Structures are given as structure tokens and as C-alpha cells.
Amino acid sequence: MKKPLALIFSAFALVCAADVHAADPLPSWNDTAPKKAITAFVERVTKPGSPDFVPGPERIAVFDNDGTLWAEQPMYVQVRFALDRVKALAPQYPEWKTKPPFSKLLSTPKEETVAVSEQELMEIVMAAHAGMTTEEFSKIVSDWIATAKHPKTGKLYTEMVYQPMLELLAYLRANGFKTFIVSGGGIEFMRPWAEKVYGIPPEQVIGSSGKLKFVMVGDKPVLMKLPEINFIDDKAGKPVGIQQHIGRRPLAAFGNSDGDLEMLQWTTAGNGARFALIVHHTDAEREWAYDRTSHIGKLDKGLDEAKTKGWTVVSMKEDWKTVFPPPR
Amino acid sequence: MKKPLALIFSAFALVCAADVHAADPLPSWNDTAPKKAITAFVERVTKPGSPDFVPGPERIAVFDNDGTLWAEQPMYVQVRFALDRVKALAPQYPEWKTKPPFSKLLSTPKEETVAVSEQELMEIVMAAHAGMTTEEFSKIVSDWIATAKHPKTGKLYTEMVYQPMLELLAYLRANGFKTFIVSGGGIEFMRPWAEKVYGIPPEQVIGSSGKLKFVMVGDKPVLMKLPEINFIDDKAGKPVGIQQHIGRRPLAAFGNSDGDLEMLQWTTAGNGARFALIVHHTDAEREWAYDRTSHIGKLDKGLDEAKTKGWTVVSMKEDWKTVFPPPR
Numbered sequence: 001m002k003k004p005l006a007l008i009f010s011a012f013a014l015v016c017a018a019d020v021h022a023a024d025p026l027p028s029w030n031d032t033a034p035k036k037a038i039t040a041f042v043e044r045v046t047k048p049g050s051p052d053f054v055p056g057p058e059r060i061a062v063f064d065n066d067g068t069l070w071a072e073q074p075m076y077v078q079v080r081f082a083l084d085r086v087k088a089l090a091p092q093y094p095e096w097k098t099k100p101p102f103s104k105l106l107s108t109p110k111e112e113t114v115a116v117s118e119q120e121l122m123e124i125v126m127a128a129h130a131g132m133t134t135e136e137f138s139k140i141v142s143d144w145i146a147t148a149k150h151p152k153t154g155k156l157y158t159e160m161v162y163q164p165m166l167e168l169l170a171y172l173r174a175n176g177f178k179t180f181i182v183s184g185g186g187i188e189f190m191r192p193w194a195e196k197v198y199g200i201p202p203e204q205v206i207g208s209s210g211k212l213k214f215v216m217v218g219d220k221p222v223l224m225k226l227p228e229i230n231f232i233d234d235k236a237g238k239p240v241g242i243q244q245h246i247g248r249r250p251l252a253a254f255g256n257s258d259g260d261l262e263m264l265q266w267t268t269a270g271n272g273a274r275f276a277l278i279v280h281h282t283d284a285e286r287e288w289a290y291d292r293t294s295h296i297g298k299l300d301k302g303l304d305e306a307k308t309k310g311w312t313v314v315s316m317k318e319d320w321k322t323v324f325p326p327p328r
Numbered sequence: 329m330k331k332p333l334a335l336i337f338s339a340f341a342l343v344c345a346a347d348v349h350a351a352d353p354l355p356s357w358n359d360t361a362p363k364k365a366i367t368a369f370v371e372r373v374t375k376p377g378s379p380d381f382v383p384g385p386e387r388i389a390v391f392d393n394d395g396t397l398w399a400e401q402p403m404y405v406q407v408r409f410a411l412d413r414v415k416a417l418a419p420q421y422p423e424w425k426t427k428p429p430f431s432k433l434l435s436t437p438k439e440e441t442v443a444v445s446e447q448e449l450m451e452i453v454m455a456a457h458a459g460m461t462t463e464e465f466s467k468i469v470s471d472w473i474a475t476a477k478h479p480k481t482g483k484l485y486t487e488m489v490y491q492p493m494l495e496l497l498a499y500l501r502a503n504g505f506k507t508f509i510v511s512g513g514g515i516e517f518m519r520p521w522a523e524k525v526y527g528i529p530p531e532q533v534i535g536s537s538g539k540l541k542f543v544m545v546g547d548k549p550v551l552m553k554l555p556e557i558n559f560i561d562d563k564a565g566k567p568v569g570i571q572q573h574i575g576r577r578p579l580a581a582f583g584n585s586d587g588d589l590e591m592l593q594w595t596t597a598g599n600g601a602r603f604a605l606i607v608h609h610t611d612a613e614r615e616w617a618y619d620r621t622s623h624i625g626k627l628d629k630g631l632d633e634a635k636t637k638g639w640t641v642v643s644m645k646e647d648w649k650t651v652f653p654p655p656r
Contacts, residue, residue: 057523057529060531134571178531187572187575188575191575195385201385201576202574202575202576203388203506203531203532203573203574203575203576204531205575209572212568212571212572213564213568214564214565214567214568214590214594220597221567221590221593221594221597223567223568223571223594230572236541236542237542239542239549239551240540240541240542240551243462243540243551244515244537244540244558245531245573246530246531247515247516247519247530247531247533248529248530248531262542262549265549266542266549266551269548269549
């Protein structure tokens with residue numbers, strides 16, 4: 001028995017090995033520098049015996065969402081959601097017809113972009129996101145994202161995720177990384193769909209949040225969303241959010257704007273091998289082209305710092321074979 | 329080849345099956361009602377085809393720490409840590425000699441218990457836990473917990489964890505559960521040792537926290553611990569902490585005091601099969617006996633609600649074969 005069994009197992013091992021090497025885990029990436037940098041880093045930290053080997057539980061990778069995992073132009077998806085909520089709620093608030101910023105929104109056609117200040121946006125988000133339970137809000141988000149479409153492409157927002165980044169998430173997970181979202185967007189806005197779309201479970205989503213209150217409604221406990229800011233997970237808030245939620249410095253961080261700068265700084269300041277990558281929106285044809293002067297997703301300091309610190313910069317136009325997943 | 333191979337695999341399968349059934353995953357639990365309730369619940373939610381089957385990613389179990397996973401008498405371990413810190417820092421703060429509550433602590437012998445109000449405790453904790461980076465604090469905690477000993481038993485605090493609960497954590501994880509700590513204790517106080525002692529990684533530790541600030545020291549980013557409360561993860565704060573960190577309602581919750589009541593209520597109010605368990609400290613000989621009138625770990629409402637709601641109550645004395653792990 002010994003010999004035939006050994007032969008079978010050897011053959012099996014050969015097939016497996018061949019499979020692993022044959023399949024490109026990042027098929028939507030061109031064979032340019034960023035792809036090579038990613039795979040070289042992953043090999044460095046995962047290969048047993050490598051001087052930079054990192055045990056599985058410490059392999060933490062953090063990803064910004066807007067502009068890094070999905071499109072953010074011409075307006076953050078969550079802002080579009082908040083506007084739709086304001087329109088849906090308007091009949092209950094007749095005073096909004098004349099009260100800015102609500103009046104401004106209500107008089108703008110759906111397909112047009114509305115310019116609102118940060119302060120106004122906060123008012124809108126508070127009105128659209130609070131005064132209900134976490135479960136009610138989650139259902140509203142789920143229902144909205146199932147049908148809401150991008151004003152320019154007509155695609156579902158969840159179809160405007162970046163195929164190369166989906167492959168990257170899967171590749172990292174296959175190499176023992178735990179993948180987290182660390183976004184300025186609302187934590188409760190992302191959780192209802194992040195698992196299905198990105199394979200990232202709710203407990204690995206970090207974002208901005210409002211305060212919650214535990215309340216008994218009869219004998220049923222609920223968590224009410226209060227119209228009060230709890231945490232802003234942006235810029236210098238990102239390393240804070242990472243520490244509060246993860247408690248471990250990431251090995252690798254992925255962003256696209258100056259809002260991610262501190263997250264990349266914090267990640268790469270750790271000991272041992274670290275990796276930072278910036279998605280540079282250079283593809284006006286397949287997506288959008290914007291950086292130093294953009295109102296949304298401004299990337300200015302990050303581009304400079306990437307150069308001096310040797311961070312990987314992905315040019316969407318040059319480095320990605322495809323941008324969005326093929327239609328299903 | 330076909331027949332011998334099949335035979336080998338069958339034999340192997342038999343050995344595996346026998347192994348699984350032979351080994352008791354909870355050997356430190358007596359064969360009383362709580363053990364049966366635990367294993368029956370786990371079978372109910374993990375058996376494919378069961379009407380109460382829950383997919384792996386939704387199997388969330390939350391554990392209080394003080395009094396549930398380790399001993400909390402005669403004083404929370406973290407309070408002892410804070411007192412030791414105050415003593416260590418005292419030479420830098422000569423004014424503490426005459427300034428309460430510091431003066432009170434500094435004049436109490438090490439082995440004695442100090443009675444401090446909640447307000448005083450907060451002052452002490454802020455003085456002992458803030459004004460340094462998260463990494464410095466983590467190192468201080470690690471150094472302290474490596475040698476600090478319980479005033480009564482002379483054991484390391486990490487040896488005063490409950491063996492039956494260690495087995496329960498491992499049993500749940502073996503059944504696809506993700507185990508979290510949800511404690512009123514400090515998140516940054518638990519994380520440095522929770523992975524080694526409980527097998528729970530930092531990102532699955534939820535606790536009370538102080539505010540953090542991202543600061544550049546030269547070109548090195550650090551996170552400074554500020555003397556300001558960020559979040560109190562106790563009582564009605566526990567479901568809030570669970571939602572903020574996990575974003576999913578737990579299937580099972582484990583506590584020991586009225587500080588855990590809202591966590592148990594929130595958990596068991598979910599749809600489908602849910603499980604709540606209270607560790608009742610009834611063993612004055614092997615541990616401590618306390619409940620309705622205790623200053624620490626008061627368990628009063630919880631005992632009543634457990635009865636009306638059918639939650640599992642563990643009597644340490646009756647239901648646990650051993651309390652602490654055997655000396656190594």
C-alpha cells in the first residue's frame with residue numbers, strides 16, 4: 001500500500017502547487033510596479049523563515065472606502081443617501097421647504113449635484129440618520145442601496161466598487177490578513193452591505209458614528225441613534241479609530257486622499273515591514289481624474305509624502321486592467 | 329486501489345468521530361444543568377439543518393471580564409494596578425502627599441484594601457493611565473501584570489482566571505464562535521494580556537476608554553492618552569459598546585453582575601436562539617461568595633431577571649469541578 005499511496009499524494013501535491021502558481025490572484029492589475037510591490041510585501045511578511053515574517057493574528061490591513069474601494073465622484077454615496085432621506089422625510093417636516101440647508105436640497109433636481117458646506121452636511125446627516133433605532137436605520141440603508149443608482153453611470157453603487165481592490169482584499173485574506181475598512185463614512189451606513197460586497201464583516205468596519213442610547217421600549221431593548229456626533233473617523237481620527245477598534249498597528253494601509261494621510265503615517269511608522277498604498281485617480285475615461293485641487297478626495301500632501309517615503313502609488317489608468325467588475 | 333483506500337479513509341473517519349465524542353470539551357464543569365444548557369444551545373445553533381442554525385460569521389459570544397473570566401475580589405485588578413501606578417509616580421508629584429484621594433492611597437499599606445468613591449477612582453485612573461502614549465501604557469501594563477500578585481492568594485492575577493470559562497471560550501471557538509470581551513474595565517488595560525491568557529485578540533476586546541490624540545513627535549506619529557473619558561462600557565453602555573465595535577447582536581452573553589444586565593437583555597432580545605449565562609459567586613471556600621449586597625460585582629436584579637427569563641445561572645460551588653487552572 002505504501003508506494004501507491006505515496007504516489008497519489010505526491011501527484012496531488014504537484015497539482016496543488018501548480019494550481020497555486022498558475023492562478024494570478026490579481027488578474028485585474030497590470031504587471032507594473034504596484035502589483036509587484038504588493039506581492040513582494042505579502043511574500044516578505046508571510047514566508048516562514050523570512051526575517052520580516054509576521055504571525056497570522058498580527059496581519060492587519062486597513063482600507064479607506066470612498067475613492068479607495070468604490071467611486072466617490074461626483075458626490076460621496078452617503079451624501080446622496082442623506083439627500084434621498086431628506087426628500088423622503090420632507091412631508092413630515094413642512095418647515096424644511098424654507099429652512100436651509102434643507103430648502104436648497106429639496107429644490108434641486110435629483111440628478112444634479114448639490115454644493116453644501118461641511119456644517120450643512122452635518123445638519124443633513126443628523127436629520128437623515130438619527131431619531132430611529134439602529135435596526136431601523138440598517139433596514140433603510142439596505143433598502144436604499146439595493147436600488148439606488150449612480151447619476152452618471154446608471155449602475156448600482158455596489159457595482160461601482162473597484163475590481164482590482166476586490167481582488168486585493170481576497171488576496172490578502174488568502175494570505176492570513178484580517179481586512180478592515182477605516183472610513184470617514186458612517187459606520188452604520190457601511191455595515192449593512194460591506195460583508196456582501198467586500199467580504200468584510202460588521203466588526204471589521206470602522207467609521208464615523210453618532211451617539212447611541214440604550215432604551216427600553218416596553219420590555220424590548222433598542223439602541224436609539226441620537227443626533228449627536230460620537231466620533232469622526234477622518235484624518236488624525238483614523239489612527240485613533242484604528243487603535244480604539246483594533247488595538248494593533250496595521251501592517252498595511254490603503255487610501256486615496258489626504259484624509260488617509262495620518263493612517264498611512266501611523267501604519268508605516270511601525271517596526272518591521274509595513275506597506276502603504278495610494279490609489280491615484282488618473283483615469284478620466286474609465287473613472288475620474290482628480291487630485292491636488294479636487295473638492296472631493298483631495299490628494300495633495302499624500303502625493304508628495306508618497307514620493308519621499310517610498311509609498312506605492314497606483315495610477316488607475318496605467319496600473320489597472322479593469323476598473324469596475326464585469327456586469328452580472 | 330479503490331477498496332483499500334476507502335477502507336483506510338473509513339477507519340480514519342471512525343477514529344476522528346470517536347475522538348470528538350470521547351473528549352469532554354468542558355472537563356471542569358460538573359454534569360449539572362448549566363453545562364447541559366451550554367452544550368444544548370451550541371448544538372442547536374451549529375447543527376446543519378437545525379431550525380435554529382446560525383451561519384459562522386454571525387456566531388458572536390460576548391464575555392464580561394471582572395468576576396466572569398477572572399476574580400474581582402477584594403478589589404478590581406485594575407484598581408490595584410492604578411494604586412501601584414500612583415505609588416510609582418508619587419515622587420514626581422510631591423503634592424499628592426497631602427492631596428486626596430492620592431494622600432489616602434499613599435498612606436495605605438500595600439496589602440490593605442482602600443475604599444475610594446467612584447469619583448475618586450476616576451481621578452486616580454486618569455492620573456495613572458493618561459499623559460503617555462498608547463505604546464508606553466501597554467508596556468507598563470505588560471510589565472506590571474507579569475509580576476503583580478493577588479494580596480490573598482499570592483498568585484499572579486493571570487492565574488486567577490476561571491478554568492471552566494477558559495474551556496468554555498475554547499469550546500465556543502471550536503464551534504465557530506468569535507469570542508469578545510465586553511468589560512467595564514479599561515480596553516487598553518486588558519489588551520496587552522487578553523490574547524495570551526484568553527486567546528482573545530486586541531480587536532475583540534471592548535472596554536471603557538480614555539480619549540486619544542494623534543500627535544507628531546518630530547517625524548514620529550504617536551497616540552497620546554488624554555485624561556478625558558471617551559466611553560464607559562458598563563451597564564447600558566455595554567450594548568452600545570457592542571453595537572459600536574461589533575455591529576451585530578451577540579448570540580450568547582456571559583456575565584456575573586448587574587453591570588452586565590443590559591448586555592444580557594440586549595443579547596436575548598434578538599430573534600432566534602439566544603443564550604444568557606450568569607456566573608454566581610457562591611463559593612466562599614475556593615473563591616468568594618457574594619451577590620445582592622456586595623460593593624463589588626453586585627448581583628441583585630440579574631438574579632431575579634434570570635429566574636423570570638430562564639437565563640442560565642452557574643453556581644460556582646455546585647457547577648464547577650475546579651475554579652482556577654492547576655499551577656504550572
